[in-house]
Amino acid sequence: MTTATYLPDYPVNGLDDAQPREITVSHAPVDQAFRQITRLSGSFVLLIMLLVGTFLTIKAVRAIKSVGLWDFITTQAWSPETNHFGIAALLFGTVTVALIALVVALPLSLGGALFITEISSGWAKSILTGAIDLMAAVPSVVYGLFGLVFLQKHMVPFAYWLSTYFGWIPLFKVDGADPKNPLPNDALYTSSSLIGGVIVSMMIIPIMTSMMRESFSRAPAGEREGAYALGATRWGMIRSVVLPFGRGGIIGGTMLGLGRALGETIAVYLILSPIFDINLHVLQNGGNTVAMTIALRYGEANDFTMSALMAAGLALFLMTMAINFTASAIIARSRSGADSEA
Amino acid sequence: MVDLIAKPRGRRAAGPPPRLDALAGYLETKPAAALQADNISAWFGDRKVLDRVSLTMPAGQVTALIGPSGCGKSTFLRILNRMHELIPIAKLSGEVRIGNEDIYAPGMRVTDARKRIGMVFQKPNPFPAMSIYENTISALPLTGVKASRAEKDFLVEEALKKASLWDEVKDRLHQPGGGLSGGQQQRLCIARAMALTPEILLMDEPASALDPSSTRRIEDTIAELRGEVTIVIVTHNMQQAHRISDQCAFFLASHNTPGVIVEHGATEAIFNAPRDQRTEDYVNGRFG
Numbered sequence: 001m002t003t004a005t006y007l008p009d010y011p012v013n014g015l016d017d018a019q020p021r022e023i024t025v026s027h028a029p030v031d032q033a034f035r036q037i038t039r040l041s042g043s044f045v046l047l048i049m050l051l052v053g054t055f056l057t058i059k060a061v062r063a064i065k066s067v068g069l070w071d072f073i074t075t076q077a078w079s080p081e082t083n084h085f086g087i088a089a090l091l092f093g094t095v096t097v098a099l100i101a102l103v104v105a106l107p108l109s110l111g112g113a114l115f116i117t118e119i120s121s122g123w124a125k126s127i128l129t130g131a132i133d134l135m136a137a138v139p140s141v142v143y144g145l146f147g148l149v150f151l152q153k154h155m156v157p158f159a160y161w162l163s164t165y166f167g168w169i170p171l172f173k174v175d176g177a178d179p180k181n182p183l184p185n186d187a188l189y190t191s192s193s194l195i196g197g198v199i200v201s202m203m204i205i206p207i208m209t210s211m212m213r214e215s216f217s218r219a220p221a222g223e224r225e226g227a228y229a230l231g232a233t234r235w236g237m238i239r240s241v242v243l244p245f246g247r248g249g250i251i252g253g254t255m256l257g258l259g260r261a262l263g264e265t266i267a268v269y270l271i272l273s274p275i276f277d278i279n280l281h282v283l284q285n286g287g288n289t290v291a292m293t294i295a296l297r298y299g300e301a302n303d304f305t306m307s308a309l310m311a312a313g314l315a316l317f318l319m320t321m322a323i324n325f326t327a328s329a330i331i332a333r334s335r336s337g338a339d340s341e342a
Numbered sequence: 343m344v345d346l347i348a349k350p351r352g353r354r355a356a357g358p359p360p361r362l363d364a365l366a367g368y369l370e371t372k373p374a375a376a377l378q379a380d381n382i383s384a385w386f387g388d389r390k391v392l393d394r395v396s397l398t399m400p401a402g403q404v405t406a407l408i409g410p411s412g413c414g415k416s417t418f419l420r421i422l423n424r425m426h427e428l429i430p431i432a433k434l435s436g437e438v439r440i441g442n443e444d445i446y447a448p449g450m451r452v453t454d455a456r457k458r459i460g461m462v463f464q465k466p467n468p469f470p471a472m473s474i475y476e477n478t479i480s481a482l483p484l485t486g487v488k489a490s491r492a493e494k495d496f497l498v499e500e501a502l503k504k505a506s507l508w509d510e511v512k513d514r515l516h517q518p519g520g521g522l523s524g525g526q527q528q529r530l531c532i533a534r535a536m537a538l539t540p541e542i543l544l545m546d547e548p549a550s551a552l553d554p555s556s557t558r559r560i561e562d563t564i565a566e567l568r569g570e571v572t573i574v575i576v577t578h579n580m581q582q583a584h585r586i587s588d589q590c591a592f593f594l595a596s597h598n599t600p601g602v603i604v605e606h607g608a609t610e611a612i613f614n615a616p617r618d619q620r621t622e623d624y625v626n627g628r629f630g
Contacts, residue, residue, distance in 0.1 A: 121430055122430075220467075222463065222465055222467040223467050223469060223470075225425060225428065225463065225467070226463065226467040226468075226469070226531070226534075227469075227480075227484055228425065228428060228456065229423065229425060229456055229460065229461035229463070229535070230456065230457070230460070230480065230481040230484050230485070230534065230535065230538065231453040231454065231455075231456040231457035231481060231484065231485050231538065232453070232481075232484035232485060233453055233484070233485065233486065236483060236484035236485060236486060237484065239483070240469060240471075240472075240480060240483060240484055241469065244469075244471040245471075
């Protein structure tokens with residue numbers, strides 16, 4: 001046995017004849033099959049989306065042609081029978097309800113998610129996590145009924161108070177309201193965008209909370225400990241570590257919630273009393289959304305009025321798609337979910 | 343996005359040196375303090391991992407905690423600045439005292455204890471969303487201290503110099519801390535801890551994730567901080583413990599029993615004239 005070491009002999013004269021070689025990969029049959037199956041499922045999702053889009057576009061063309069694209073977008077009326085219809089009020093109402101829902105849902109889900117990941121522990125944590133997921137599973141018609149029968153009653157005094165003291169802000173004005181009347185007319189305050197928005201917020205809080213909780217809980221332990229070791233308060237640690245890391249989850253969850261709020265149908269249908277004018281006064285009776293108009297009108301629709309509804313549906317489809325794509329782009333660019341070097 | 347560091351308002355006045363009132367607590371040179379651990383026992387759930395360990399870590403000296411994996415030395419270190427209690431099932435008994443103050447006393451706020459006893463971790467963990475500058479003084483927003491731009495500038499330079507990082511980064515203070523090399527990141531973490539002028543600095547295998555030349559820079563930094571701050575370092579590297587420490591404590595957990603200190607004392611004595619056979623075997627690389 002020799003104990004000497006070896007010195008590799010490189011070619012003299014610096015001759016370098018090394019060439020990168022081709023590497024051919026041959027997959028095992030199981031892998032091949034798996035690739036094909038997953039590829040199929042993946043393309044199926046894309047296919048369905050394309051189909052829906054194409055279907056809506058084809059069906060919508062007739063109605064949009066008949067009034068013209070500009071009129072279709074700007075008209076505040078829905079009377080396909082007289083060829084006078086447009087989605088201005090519907091889109092405005094949809095966005096109003098969705099934004100109200102978001103204004104209510106964002107602080108609640110942000111706080112809820114932070115409470116679950118950062119403050120609660122043990123059984124409280126698991127019960128809350130489960131409850132949030134359960135909330136997401138409640139059908140929207142149940143929320144709608146709850147809103148109609150219970151919440152509306154209790155929202156009216158709040159709406160009354162808001163309009164009495166902040167009625168000078170156009171948003172909170174209620175036409176026909178008389179602050180001096182000791183017995184307010186409740187009917188003025190019911191079936192409003194505010195109540196619809198609050199109900200929708202309950203539907204989007206679970207998904208938003210759940211997404212934010214997920215991204216907060218992945219904030220790297222090393223960075224958390226680093227912050228605590230510097231004497232950080234809990235809030236200091238959350239502000240410097242958890243929130244910057246969870247930024248993608250916050251934005252993504254919000255966008256997803258917004259997408260859902262825009263498309264919510266049955267709960268809004270139960271609450272809002274439909275009008276076809278742009279209604280800035282969110283506390284006031286009357287509002288509308290694209291989705292609820294479709295649900296409301298399709299029963300009585302003939303070929304042409306159906307095409308008009310399809311056109312409204314197409315507008316909603318495009319809007320939600322745009323929002324969801326924005327959301328996924330933002331999530332993809334953020335650090336959330338990526339492994340930290342720390 | 344949360345704005346962590348207030349932007350400077352207006353131009354800084356030239357001439358007089360910055361007033362440092364807000365940071366007075368941070369900037370006065372506190373003398374290094376001795377740390378005294380008394381009868382520390384620790385549990386994770388029902389499993390006891392440390393059994394009545396007592397150790398004095400003399401002021402201004404470097405104390406190395408050595409011993410094989412799983413002997414409880416990291417747990418012991420984390421008990422010294424109350425990081426142990428961040429783990430929900432962790433329990434402990436005993437006292438850790440700076441001077442006469444028990445850091446676990448009811449009147450002692452956990453954030454204050456950690457400000458006085460800094461810590462550097464095994465893996466460098468600078469805040470990735472922050473620049474080098476912001477990382478160095480990240481303790482300020484984390485603990486809710488406001489400071490002027492001039493005060494911050496001063497603090498950043500001081501801290502980075504203490505960590506021997508200033509010359510390497512002074513021209514790119516506003517680049518992200520994550521862009522530095524591993525060794526530089528670790529020294530940034532030392533600077534971050536030193537910005538609070540702690541009396542004691544704990545280091546949990548600070549060089550074990552680094553290459554030999556970065557390890558050497560860290561060791562040089564430790565040598566420079568000796569005297570200014572009391573250092574307690576956990577290391578698996580015998581030569582490192584020998585090179586950098588004044589005192590050594592050898593931890594050992596025999597099979598299925600909690601960790602204890604087998605022997606402690608001056609580093610030279612531990613390495614050259616250990617009294618316990620197990621210490622001699624360990625420092626000579628015969629096990630562990």
